[in-house]
Amino acid sequence: MAAADNGTEQTDRSMSLVVRRHALVTRLTHWLWALALFFLLLSGLQIFNAHPALYVGQQSGFEFDNSILSIDATRTADGDVRGVTTFFGHGFDTTGMLGVSGPVDRRAYRAFPSWLTVPSYQDLATGRVVHFFFAWVFATVFVAWIIASIINGHLRRDIVPSGEDLRGLPRSVLRHLRFQFDHGRRYNGLQKLSYAIVLLIFFPLMILTGMSMSPGMNAAWPWLLDVFGGRQTARTIHFVIMLLLVLFFVVHIFMVFAAGPINELRSMISGRYRIDREQRQREAGR
Amino acid sequence: MSRLWITRRRLLTAAGLAGATLPLAGCDAFDGILQNRAPVRDVLASANGLTYRVQRLLADADRLAPEFAESEIRQGQRPNGSTDPTDEAYIALRQQDFSGYSLGVTGLVERPLRLTLTELRNMPSRTQITRHDCVEGWSCIAKWTGVPLARVLDEARVRPEARYVVFHCFDRMNLGLSGETAYYESIDLIDARHPQTILAYGLNGKPLPVENGAPLRVRIERQLGYKMAKYISAIEVVSDLSPFGRGRGGFWEDLGYDWYAGI
Numbered sequence: 001m002a003a004a005d006n007g008t009e010q011t012d013r014s015m016s017l018v019v020r021r022h023a024l025v026t027r028l029t030h031w032l033w034a035l036a037l038f039f040l041l042l043s044g045l046q047i048f049n050a051h052p053a054l055y056v057g058q059q060s061g062f063e064f065d066n067s068i069l070s071i072d073a074t075r076t077a078d079g080d081v082r083g084v085t086t087f088f089g090h091g092f093d094t095t096g097m098l099g100v101s102g103p104v105d106r107r108a109y110r111a112f113p114s115w116l117t118v119p120s121y122q123d124l125a126t127g128r129v130v131h132f133f134f135a136w137v138f139a140t141v142f143v144a145w146i147i148a149s150i151i152n153g154h155l156r157r158d159i160v161p162s163g164e165d166l167r168g169l170p171r172s173v174l175r176h177l178r179f180q181f182d183h184g185r186r187y188n189g190l191q192k193l194s195y196a197i198v199l200l201i202f203f204p205l206m207i208l209t210g211m212s213m214s215p216g217m218n219a220a221w222p223w224l225l226d227v228f229g230g231r232q233t234a235r236t237i238h239f240v241i242m243l244l245l246v247l248f249f250v251v252h253i254f255m256v257f258a259a260g261p262i263n264e265l266r267s268m269i270s271g272r273y274r275i276d277r278e279q280r281q282r283e284a285g286r
Numbered sequence: 287m288s289r290l291w292i293t294r295r296r297l298l299t300a301a302g303l304a305g306a307t308l309p310l311a312g313c314d315a316f317d318g319i320l321q322n323r324a325p326v327r328d329v330l331a332s333a334n335g336l337t338y339r340v341q342r343l344l345a346d347a348d349r350l351a352p353e354f355a356e357s358e359i360r361q362g363q364r365p366n367g368s369t370d371p372t373d374e375a376y377i378a379l380r381q382q383d384f385s386g387y388s389l390g391v392t393g394l395v396e397r398p399l400r401l402t403l404t405e406l407r408n409m410p411s412r413t414q415i416t417r418h419d420c421v422e423g424w425s426c427i428a429k430w431t432g433v434p435l436a437r438v439l440d441e442a443r444v445r446p447e448a449r450y451v452v453f454h455c456f457d458r459m460n461l462g463l464s465g466e467t468a469y470y471e472s473i474d475l476i477d478a479r480h481p482q483t484i485l486a487y488g489l490n491g492k493p494l495p496v497e498n499g500a501p502l503r504v505r506i507e508r509q510l511g512y513k514m515a516k517y518i519s520a521i522e523v524v525s526d527l528s529p530f531g532r533g534r535g536g537f538w539e540d541l542g543y544d545w546y547a548g549i
Contacts, residue, residue, distance in 0.1 A: 047423065048423070050421070050422040050423055051420070051422040051423035051424050053424075055424075058354065058358060058417060058425065058427060059358075059360070059361075059417060059424075059425040059426050059427045060424035060425050060426065061360070061361065062361055062364050062424075062426070063360070063361035063362065064360055064361060114314070115314075118316050118320070119314070119316060119317045119320050120314035120317055121317065123320075123542075124421065124422065124543075125322075125538070125541060125542035125543040125544075126320050126322075126327065126542060128421075128543070128544065129320075129327060129330050129331045129333075129334075129542070129544065130320065130330055132333050132334065132337060132544075132549060133329075133330040133331075133333040135333075136333050136336060136337075213419075213549075214341075214548060214549040215351060215417075215419050215507065215508050215509055215510060215547075215548060215549075216337075216341040216345065216508050216509065216548025216549060217341065217344070217548075217549070218351060218352055218417075218508075219345045219349045219350060219351045219352070219507075219508045220341060220344035220345035220349060221344070222352050225352060231417065231419065231425050232424075232425055235423065
């Protein structure tokens, strides 16, 4: 087995140990979510492009203004078409990325560029087909994960931060800022907290705000609209959590590479993970 | 310090590698398998059947869509799709203020009907303030008045083998190279008999304007806007949707949109 690191800290193999870190359920749900979220994001941006504006409240203001974000293509005085993103009334020129994108000789007038949508061309019907298929995958995996994680203790042991984890957070943040990463069997406090926020807050919020946009679900569970303050607010929250999940993804991938990509990836595929011996002894002592 | 330096170097590499994976999102890779009627797309689209069955389980047949207060009507109903049909028969009716209009109710019924606008207006009516949700993502609240479709169906006496109600419309939609085709839509009998499903002739206290579907449009409050056919010329009760259009139950459905639009 190739060791992940060629740095000085792990030249002595006897200092580290390979353990089974991730249960099969964790690995399986991780990759199913990764697949589902990939398609949910790109098909979601396709759907957003059909009406690239976000509002607060029950309805969309056409004769009044309750918009908080909109992405348009606007013709300037000299005949040029620019992409303009309006956020709380302030317009920003986002030509090339939002509103107007693509090669200069073949400009596309669409909110999100073609490389960020599935399909790459404008096709709301297919965007919806892809989105709702993977929404079912995503939600089913979530329910399975919650049940399995309660039963096998994953939730209590690895996800919900303990009092000790929370007290150790400042130290955990400092260590991360100094690029000192634990390679233990357990997640560190900051890790637990971020996974808990994503898995126990963002994921259910995503599912529930998605349901709030369904007129069928509005009849079945009208309380959803009361909870989120209207269908258009739910749509806005859905979009904001999407942005936060993208942010999580960027940091997540960054941390995987920073902490040793082969070791981290292996642990999420085969479950095997190389840990520091001192760390193991520290954990055993607890 | 050396330990820190090494992890920093690794960190920069990590940032580079992580950044390099992002353009992988470039997504024309899936265009081919997602073309209309491609097998992969059909498999993905089958999730709509699951959505339909689960939503039917979660909401009783009579469970109402949310209704709103008068104060929530803050703007006119935004017109969408066809707003000015150019069909000759329609233009002729419109010039007479739809006095010559009558709604045909045919198909799997014991007693086919032909109802004038006056007859429809004289039937028991329902007025509801509801939210119209367009498939594009926007919503608009308005007050609709019309005759419950269930009343019309009861009058015509639906035969037991009936499963769907098809709405035939005056407006023709441009399909580009393949020319024009008449708009049509269909719903199951659960939605057809739903208390809020009305054949609307009034909007916000006034006669239904042409841009919103005059003389008659259907409201199906637990589904999206494209199901709510405007400019209805006739209603047909059927057991099978395949003879109509391209067989998928509606104009937009034939172009790839889901038949069940409760989501």
